[in-house]
Amino acid sequence: MILDEYSEYKIYIAMIAASIWIYVRTADCYKLLPRKNIVSIFLVIIWIYLYDKDHLFLPIGLLAMYVYSKIRINFR
Numbered sequence: 001m002i003l004d005e006y007s008e009y010k011i012y013i014a015m016i017a018a019s020i021w022i023y024v025r026t027a028d029c030y031k032l033l034p035r036k037n038i039v040s041i042f043l044v045i046i047w048i049y050l051y052d053k054d055h056l057f058l059p060i061g062l063l064a065m066y067v068y069s070k071i072r073i074n075f076r
Contacts, residue, residue, distance in 0.1 A: 010055040017059030021066065032065055 033040040050057040 014051075014055040014058040017062055021062040024066070026069065032069055 033044065047057065047061045051061075
């Protein structure tokens with residue numbers, strides 16, 4: 001799928017991105033996926049499926065969550 005010529009490095013890119021996200025995350029990142037919310041459940045299910053198909057969907061999803069949390073803070 002994405003960057004197939006670097007397929008052996010995709011898992012390492014995903015691991016590094018997850019590590020960076022764990023380090024810089026804030027409480028606002030968790031507010032993006034509220035508890036007991038059907039939409040959140042389906043978004044995470046789709047994200048897990050996409051990650052299974054291509055490991056680069058982990059950093060893409062984490063980056064999207066982080067950017068969206070920053071945009072939400074600025075528009076409050």
